[in-house]
Amino acid sequence: MEIRADAETGPYSSLVAAVSYGIASMAMVFINKAVLMQYAHSMTLLTLQQLATALLIHFGRRMGYTRAKGVDIATAKQLLPVSIFYNANVAFALASLKGVNIPMYIAIKRLTPLAVLVAWCFLGKGRPTTQVTLSVILIAAGVLIAALGDFSFDLLGYSMAFISVFFQTMYLVLVEKSGAENGLSSVEIMFYNSFLSLPFLMFLIIATGEFPNSLSILFAKSYSVSFLAILILSLVMGIVLNYTMFLCTVVNSALTTTIVGVLKGVGSTTLGFVLLDGVQVHALNVSGLVINTAGGVWYSYAKYQQKMSKTVKLVTDVEAHRT
Template identity: 30%
Template structure:
């Protein structure tokens, strides 16, 4: 990707710089892009796992990773994109890794957290209905705040903490009448929340110190995690079960898989973009804001919780808390 022109701050009549305004707009674009991709990705993954009863969630993750690496390699090879902010299009690079080996080693903790995040997130979708999945996932904000504190000593203002508290309260109220309690499914979702928090905090910490942009971080994640996941799916027999899957060559299933891979590529980019431009907690709260659309589509397409007053109150509280958080960030709190 060709580098854009360097932004020169310009003071407006109120004394504020236009660069900070542009930065706010970029942050808003990043957040909106993530939310749109996230809604679609959950729908396509749920369709593959539930509607077509595909038995191997890890293979879907592997397909997404392979497609992402192929796209990144092709775009970098043809100088459409670069992997670091200060990289020129004519820079020489190692055709095997495309990034310095030292940088690749530096991103290993991020890649490991990414692999755990992907596997846990994919498995958590299978055993829980979409409305309850999004409800439980809202508690990720609490995990993110804790992980950010231990990794970066990040502290948040009282209004931000209060908005997060409202989000969590809404999640518990919304899920109070879930009669399809599944201890395994719930445990996997909470494990997914922890992995998500660690992954996002790792992006904020390692991503900014690595010198790589979003494409570069995605590339390192893919070439480190891809071989590990391929070995795992081979040993576990998932690849063999995939070859025997009756709907493997069904046009509908292949279309769902293709769209899932495209959305996975886009959402990975948006996660890096949003987290590095805003923060790990902002990225998590964006996931809560998009839940309103995910829940609506989930009810229509896959079924789920009965629509009752208690659930509406809980979902509304979660949405209110997310909006309050967004307001606090806009006010610089």
């Protein structure tokens, strides 16, 4: 079902969008990790996810299941930076998952709110409150402490994850801007993102040497029912994640999307210790992750308080003008 940007503001749409994105995002981390443990060609995997998304929306539009418009050159040019930053984020995130365990990956990705706040300061949207600043410092401190106790420390994997944070920040800010100014629906933004991604990704898988060896390995592994099932699930969840992410950002804001990411990380971190790769536990690592999670929860609470205070002030001002 498609919902246009100007109609995505019902009484429960914000909550539904945020919860849906949180669930999809948490599931996608584990699904991608499971696929990459058997199939290391992350760029080819991303290309397949984007191709599946573009084809689904294209045929959905042709068959009348969605009202998404066709490709407009002017809009494509405006959304090209969104597509570039999105794919750079996912590419580096997938690459980092090959060397970083899930709890540490999530801890590093919690730095995204810090990056969004810094970006907003440069864009002239004001400085954060004291509580927000302190909570973000706590998140960063938690990452540092946890990294010191990480037995499986992988410098390349960590570097990839930090670069992913930068690109995620850029595309979230751009998605919020494009959705608000152009009146695009979540499905339309998702289609443009996937459509514009394909030439860029095809170039990358050839330039990095993944293609054509990655396809031959993929065909060979497709005879395994278990691998084929997890691969198909990855493609489907890639579509679901893209839709819910763009929907949450358009309906709410880029900052809300990062807050949801922080909160879903609490459950993902816990599950990450016992699923898939059997993380080695160290007191310093666990302490850092606890501090990181506490900072994330504090950050979310501080942003909630800030939003509520603005709402109360707006209502008070309206009532004052009426009297």
